[in-house]
Amino acid sequence: MAGVSLKNVVKRFGTMEVVHGASLDVEDGELIVFVGPSGCGKSTLLRMIAGLEDISGGEIAIGGMAVNDVEPADRGIAMVFQTYALYPHMTVERNLSFGLRMNGNDKADTARRVAKAAQILRIEELLDRRPRQLSGGQRQRVAIGRAIVREPQVFLFDEPLSNLDAELRVQMRVEIARLHAELGVTMIYVTHDQVEAMTLADRIVVLRAGRIEQIGKPLDLYDDPANQFVAGFVGSPKMNFMAAEVASLEDGCVTVALVNHGGARLTVPVENGFAVGDRITVGLRPEHFRRQGEGDCDLSVKVDMAEHLGSTSYIYANTASSEQLVIEREESRGEIGMERLTVSIPAAKAYLFDASGARLR
């Protein structure tokens, strides 16, 4: 068992730097998830941990030992690829045992490990098939099985579920969580699906353009995002952002005017220093909108579309200056067909961000 630590890790392809000094400590037995938009460097970071990419700067340690110059096979890691990367010409059994066999592992031990992995993943009856005779979900299990038989200290997953359909994805997500509980080993999991991140992770690492934006427990990221990017990335539907201008300052409070809502005033408790006239952004999650009069600032919006799912409804609304808002309602049967809606913002739930996206507290 081992933790993983990254110290100022940098990656350059030629002259282009794609990871700009990432530092992170993954604890032993933790399931940590890297999320971020496409191209932010998640895979690159993971592949550096695996040893498939050279490290251009900084240090990566696994189990307390620097591995910068250690061969991939000697790092005690196993990786599950997005494309599964199964050996196409080998049966499932061979796929699982190939590495052990090539390294002269004891035959009985190999058989035991394969049997155990097959049992954990419930693929016993598939052992004689070849990859092309398997469904996507089955292939994925085999790929995970191949990682298990290596008995690694750290599992690395690169978007393992992105090639599966939605239903199977949910099912495999549960399986991976179960696997983590069962094996109790460190796992680093890359995804760009924030729902996957929220449901699986002990801690989430949010990446953007080669930088770590925030590290934290899923609900901490949700409740207390460090900046506008994280606030917008974590949570589905996304947090609403409303343009605003500082109207006046009081002791421990700031009053802002929502410029796209006819200058509606909202007073938010905040410590930071502002100047009157600063352009800022007010963030509010869809579920935090209240009914008319129940919050601190009423807004009248035009309803573009409403999705009534039974238990909740999502209302897609618009202002005169086309600022999009998503409003989540628990009970909306009375509102079906309405063209305008008045909602209210509770000041305590509002987040403020400055022009650069930094959180104002």
Added chain:
Amino acid sequence: MRMRTRAAYGFLAPYLLIFTTFWVWPIVFSFYLSFLATRTQPWRFNPAATWGRLVIDPAFLNALKNTLVILVIQVPVMIALATVLAVLLNSQLLRARGIMRFAFFAPVVVGEAAYAAVFRLMFNADFGIINKIITGLGLPPVAWFASPTAAMALIMMAVTWRWVGYNAIIILSGLQAIPQDVYEAATLDRVSKPRQFFFITLPLLRPIILFCVVLSIIGTMQLFAEPFLITNRGGPGQATETLGLFLYRQGFTVLNFGYASAVAYTIAALAILISLANLWLGRSAK
């Protein structure tokens, strides 16, 4: 027949006519010819003079032996070389890969007469560069055109030179179809590069290599240009006479069309048989 179908056949007619005249008819007619004794007028039905002669004609058996010797030695060597070449051409370390690929493919588009002339010059026993190099190394010069063994070796080298790049390019396309992450997975499985080649690359290339082998078998069974042009019509003596050359001699020098037709059918049948045997031997274990 419906109107539309009739119109369709109408449009196809010119093609079908040409196809029948120049493709189907010669095949059918030569089969008929292969049963006729054509050295005497009028041609008479006499299979003993054609098919019967095949099995006892020492000149035919010599050509068959030469062809099979070339097949058994040259095809495996060339395919092995082509595979190695394909791996090299695929290497990230290689500079100017595009130019290299073209360079190795180029012999296929060079005219046969031109390349044969160059080979004759290079292998000339007295002033050719190859013998200069050999004697330079302190070895005795090789009589490339006078020694039967050396002449066979020369034919094999020439054919290999001409077709190895072509096969390498085909195999290269197979190499490029193998996803990179399979190799990465193997690297994580602590499988060394050479073992990756033998346990992953080669098995995955098997269908395409088999395809190249079959192509080469068909080509070699019909081998004609090299012994005709380089070793001067199968010389020395009949030492490099191949089936293709024998067929040519019977058909166009001796004008024994019946016998030549039987030889042609034999070549085709052998090519098909050997190719099928190869496909059967190389089928994936199930």
